[in-house]
Amino acid sequence: MREFIQAVVYFYNYLKRYWRGLLFAMIAVLVGTYAQIKAPVYLGQAITALATYLGEYLNPTTHHQASMNGFYNALWAMVFFYGLTEIGLVASGLITSRISAKSTGEMRVSLFSKLQKMTIRYFDTHQDGKILSLFTSDLDNIFNAMNQAIFQVFSQGLLFLGVIWMMFEQSAIMAWVTMALTPIAILVALVIIRRARYHITHQQQAISRMNGYINEQVNGEKIIITEGLQQESIRNFDPYNEKVKEETYKGQVYSGMLMPLMQGLSLLNLAIVIFFGSWLVLHSGMSKATGLGLVVVFVNYSQQYYQPISQLTSIYNMLQLAITGAGRLTKVKAEPEEVDQARGTVLPALKNGVQLDQVRFGYNTKQEILHDVSIDVQKGQMVALVGPTGSGKTTVMNLLNRFYDVNSGQITFDGVDIRQVDLKSLRDQVGIVLQESVIFSRSIAENIKFGKPNATDKEMIGAAKQANIHEFIMSLPEGYQTQVSDENSVFSTGQKQLLSIARTILTNPDFLILDEATSNVDTVTETKIQEAMNNVIAGRTSFVIAHRLKTILGADKIVVLKDGRVIEQGTHNQLLAEHGFYADLYHNQMVFE
Numbered sequence: 001m002r003e004f005i006q007a008v009v010y011f012y013n014y015l016k017r018y019w020r021g022l023l024f025a026m027i028a029v030l031v032g033t034y035a036q037i038k039a040p041v042y043l044g045q046a047i048t049a050l051a052t053y054l055g056e057y058l059n060p061t062t063h064h065q066a067s068m069n070g071f072y073n074a075l076w077a078m079v080f081f082y083g084l085t086e087i088g089l090v091a092s093g094l095i096t097s098r099i100s101a102k103s104t105g106e107m108r109v110s111l112f113s114k115l116q117k118m119t120i121r122y123f124d125t126h127q128d129g130k131i132l133s134l135f136t137s138d139l140d141n142i143f144n145a146m147n148q149a150i151f152q153v154f155s156q157g158l159l160f161l162g163v164i165w166m167m168f169e170q171s172a173i174m175a176w177v178t179m180a181l182t183p184i185a186i187l188v189a190l191v192i193i194r195r196a197r198y199h200i201t202h203q204q205q206a207i208s209r210m211n212g213y214i215n216e217q218v219n220g221e222k223i224i225i226t227e228g229l230q231q232e233s234i235r236n237f238d239p240y241n242e243k244v245k246e247e248t249y250k251g252q253v254y255s256g257m258l259m260p261l262m263q264g265l266s267l268l269n270l271a272i273v274i275f276f277g278s279w280l281v282l283h284s285g286m287s288k289a290t291g292l293g294l295v296v297v298f299v300n301y302s303q304q305y306y307q308p309i310s311q312l313t314s315i316y317n318m319l320q321l322a323i324t325g326a327g328r329l330t331k332v333k334a335e336p337e338e339v340d341q342a343r344g345t346v347l348p349a350l351k352n353g354v355q356l357d358q359v360r361f362g363y364n365t366k367q368e369i370l371h372d373v374s375i376d377v378q379k380g381q382m383v384a385l386v387g388p389t390g391s392g393k394t395t396v397m398n399l400l401n402r403f404y405d406v407n408s409g410q411i412t413f414d415g416v417d418i419r420q421v422d423l424k425s426l427r428d429q430v431g432i433v434l435q436e437s438v439i440f441s442r443s444i445a446e447n448i449k450f451g452k453p454n455a456t457d458k459e460m461i462g463a464a465k466q467a468n469i470h471e472f473i474m475s476l477p478e479g480y481q482t483q484v485s486d487e488n489s490v491f492s493t494g495q496k497q498l499l500s501i502a503r504t505i506l507t508n509p510d511f512l513i514l515d516e517a518t519s520n521v522d523t524v525t526e527t528k529i530q531e532a533m534n535n536v537i538a539g540r541t542s543f544v545i546a547h548r549l550k551t552i553l554g555a556d557k558i559v560v561l562k563d564g565r566v567i568e569q570g571t572h573n574q575l576l577a578e579h580g581f582y583a584d585l586y587h588n589q590m591v592f593e
């Protein structure tokens with residue numbers, strides 16, 4: 001019930017601005033449905049008029065032209081009402097399609113804007129595929145429901161009530177006869193909806209599990225190919241696919257069953273209506289011609305009456321999917337936002353330095369990752385963070401840029417706690433070169449200018465030169481205009497990092513965080529990266545997460561992290577003299593280099 005109310009609120013928020021269009025669509029449905037239930041009355045009158053005329057025609061002594069006029073009048077009225085039905089239904093369909101497309105478009109924009117404000121924590125804890133499915137399946141389901149189901153609930157509900165009302169207007173006894181099979185129809189519909197729902201829920205779960213498997217296998221394709229595990233991967237795919245196949249089949253069997261069953265019931269009912277109607281014509285006091293007309297009217301109503309019941313499963317399924325989708329999107333909307341642009345003081349340019357003061361932090365409440373970490377960086381200094389894998393180096397970087405907040409202690413820029421600072425002004429000062437370099441689908445020039453789109457070409461080329469990537473870019477036939485993307489990258493891993501460095505140099509940050517690429521790069525590229533790093537670091541305050549110790553020998557301070565604690569601090573020579581963890585690490589690496 002909570003999910004239902006949530007969905008109603010969600011739809012209301014997006015649909016309220018279209019109230020005029022919706023009102024118009026409803027009036028169109030109202031007119032169309034009224035015409036639809038009114039038309040059979042004229043059909044009946046036409047039949048009655050024809051029967052009267054034929055009766056008189058067969059008896060030449062009482063032949064009147066007038067009864068034929070009644071037939072034509074009724075016929076025209078019937079055509080008019082059926083025409084009106086079509087106009088009403090087409091008009092309301094067009095309006096609802098337009099409103100659904102527009103409001104789903106707005107939902108898409110709002111979802112995308114929301115995602116752009118999400119915390120790193122959100123992206124760290126949600127799979128890419130699941131985020132993508134908000135845009136694909138959830139919004140699609142919502143569109144389908146708005147376009148068809150909500151409209152159908154209204155129009156079919158109206159038709160159902162309207163037919164009952166009209167039937168009682170025409171003949172109460174015939175109305176009861178037409179409705180005779182209603183309890184069976186409703187019972188059948190409920191049983192089938194329950195079964196269909198069961199299998200459709202299982203089908204969705206099976207699809208989600210299968211997608212998870214495909215996602216994982218595609219991401220791990222390199223390992224699968226190198227280990228020759230393709231056949232195994234195909235074999236393991238089978239049970240996922242089988243489950244989807246089985247549940248889809250059963251779901252379709254049940255949901256597809258309702259329509260023919262209802263048609264069957266309606267045909268059975270038709271026979272009852274004709275049988276009872278004929279009995280009434282023969283045994284009641286009404287004229288035979290009127291009775292014949294009445295039978296024809298109820299033949300029509302009998303079909304219209306069972307139509308809404310047969311639509312129930314598809315409407316129900318569509319609504320159910322939309323309610324789940326709206327629930328998921330409401331949850332996303334309620335997620336805490338990252339960029340709270342207007343809050344806090346604007347951070348002035350760094351004057352003294354950056355401090356981590358007794359910082360404690362964990363990604364979740366169960367496990368603390370950093371314990372009492374204190375690091376002091378003076379303006380213009382280069383601090384290197386070293387330590388075994390999992391020791392917390394990247395975590396320190398995440399905190400410095402305020403991707404996450406500390407649990408206790410504080411991080412300060414010139415003595416100001418970064419939690420008190422306007423986030424944008426903090427991010428403007430901090431430049432990050434990540435281990436994993438990202439390439440966007442656009443030209444190389446636009447990729448370099450990503451953080452500063454209004455940079456001049458001269459500035460951009462200057463940055464590329466400092467990052468040691470200019471010559472390579474110029475060797476490409478289209479130079480800086482070469483279109484690149486993650487799938488169609490012309491860069492090696494090392495070159496991608498050089499591009500990231502160029503991107504960062506261009507934004508000219510005061511404070512720099514550099515996460516050195518761990519992947520093996522050839523010695524020429526390694527030297528180039530080293531030079532580029534020296535260029536970007538020069539004159540800046542920087543934190544370098546180093547994996548190859550020889551890259552940080554000249555650091556002003558080396559901080560050694562182990563299991564989330566600072567175990568040693570000092571210059572390279574000081575730490576070597578201590579013969580501690582760093583000295584061991586250094587000697588071990590030198591043996592392998």
Ligand SMILES: Nc1ncnc2c1ncn2[C@@H]1O[C@H](COP(=O)(O)OP(=O)(O)OP(=O)(O)O)[C@@H](O)[C@H]1O
Nearest residue numbers: 124363364369387388389390391392393394395396
């Ligand atoms: N998003 C996250 N959620 C939960 N735990 C995480 C997350 N990121 C890292 N951790 C955990 O925090 C610890 C420190 O990880 P971190 O990435 O900071 O180490 P690192 O020193 O940078 O390692 P590496 O040298 O391998 O990059 C690890 O135990 C890791 O499992």
